[in-house]
Amino acid sequence: MxxxxxxxxxxxxxxxxxxxxxxxxxxxxxxxxxxxxxxxxxxxxxxxxxxxxxxxxxxxxxxTPRGRREGRELLRKHRILEFLLWGVLGCDPRTACREASSLLSASTSLVDSLCRALGHPSTCPCGKPIGRCGGR
Amino acid sequence: MxxxxxxxxxxxxxxxxxxxxxxxxxxxxxxxxxxxxxxxxxxxxxxxxxxxxxxxxxxxxxxTPRGRREGRELLRKHRILEFLLWGVLGCDPRTACREASSLLSASTSLVDSLCRALGHPSTCPCGKPIGRCGGR
DNA sequence: GATAAAGTTAGGTGGTATCTAAATTTAAAC
DNA sequence: GTTTAAATTTAGATACCACCTAACTTTATC
Incomplete structure (x- = not known):
């Protein structure tokens, strides 16, 4: 899309x-x-x-409402990935942010699995809120 | 490139x-x-x-030698990502393979971090060998 | 050698991302 | 209020990428 x-x-x-x-x-x-x-x-x-x-x-x-939904989803993806890179792989927040951007092609269902496996973290490395996970 | x-x-x-x-x-x-x-x-x-x-x-x-190096690197990336998706996130091997393909945009340095964090696994979910990690 | 399959080349299409140049609108200064 | 500078928009061009069809060439098989 x-x-x-x-x-x-x-x-x-x-x-x-x-x-x-x-x-x-x-x-x-x-x-x-x-x-x-x-x-x-x-x-x-x-x-x-x-x-x-x-x-x-x-x-x-x-x-638009659809744009808002889409944007929220992209931001959530980004922050979950950041959390993974920082919290599990030990990247520093700046690196985590940069690398997360190159992984945004990850599917929503993958990010949901990831979110679950990480225990549904509530904030990204810099403290910004991670939105709700679809599978919760 | x-x-x-x-x-x-x-x-x-x-x-x-x-x-x-x-x-x-x-x-x-x-x-x-x-x-x-x-x-x-x-x-x-x-x-x-x-x-x-x-x-x-x-x-x-x-x-060519360069092609071989590049191919080996791509395959290693793919298998490390598969290992992550299967071993840590609990995807089944088929899903892991499919989703790994969508994450090949990950940088080499990120995959190296990942490899380290996963304890340098030696085989992917289907048993194929994962090559050497640059950082080891 | 004839023929079928594999492989190649040339040329065209559609989509994406970018640019420059020229117009237009807005807002701020006078 | 007019002028002017900055922001913004539009039109049109270029380049690249991934794909296609059609027509040709090579290879291998009988």
Missing amino acids: LTETEARYLLFLYRRQEEEGREVGTVALAREMGVRPATAAQTLRKLAAKGLLRYRPYRGVEF | LTETEARYLLFLYRRQEEEGREVGTVALAREMGVRPATAAQTLRKLAAKGLLRYRPYRGVEF
Whole structure:
């Protein structure tokens, strides 16, 4: 459904905008993603076309319910993986965060198994909350 | 360096050809990869262009030293991940194999950490040998 | 040698991610 | 209120990737 790039953008936006409550504009998004503003805008349009964001030109984006669900799920995946890398493998939090990003292709059911095996941890290495596990 | 598809082809070829010693032709490769022979041939050419295979038209492929190293590494990654999913998370071997394939984007250093944390297991769930860990 | 199977090549399609250049809108300064 | 700077958007181009079909070539078999 989502390409890898789209997922990366959506996760970033979710973290900033829905969890931290900080608005993020196209230029700032582009800077974080390491691309030009035009590129970021195009990805926003694509995410909107897939029904995950509402995109009003010049006014910014807001999450649709589906987008919120998807973003929450991506963030949960990321944090469970971080927890694994840090708590079990002994990575430092920074490494854990970086490496977790390269594992986001893990399926939801795998992450659920992982969550169970780790005893349903409630926070990631930096103390941010890990959401609810589907299998609980 | 390698695209995801190229890595998938190389891993398959390595397993069949270098580990099991069974030659695999273009048509058979294509069938396994779920594509047409022309597509498989194109990927072989790309792997050759990247210096991992020697490709002699109509005569088949053989691994270069670099290709062998790369293939061995991919196979080790796969088996360590399988071991994790099966031995720690309780997946059945079939699921472990499938899910491991979706995690091959993991970095070598991460897989090394994982290997260490798992006590340097010597075989994957189906009993095949896991190669040497760089950090040992 | 004829033929079937395997393999190859050329050329085309569709999708993704990126860019530049040019327009537009917004917001802030005067 | 106008001007101006910054943010944003759009259009159009490029490059790469993975796949395909169609047509050709080689190899091996009878």
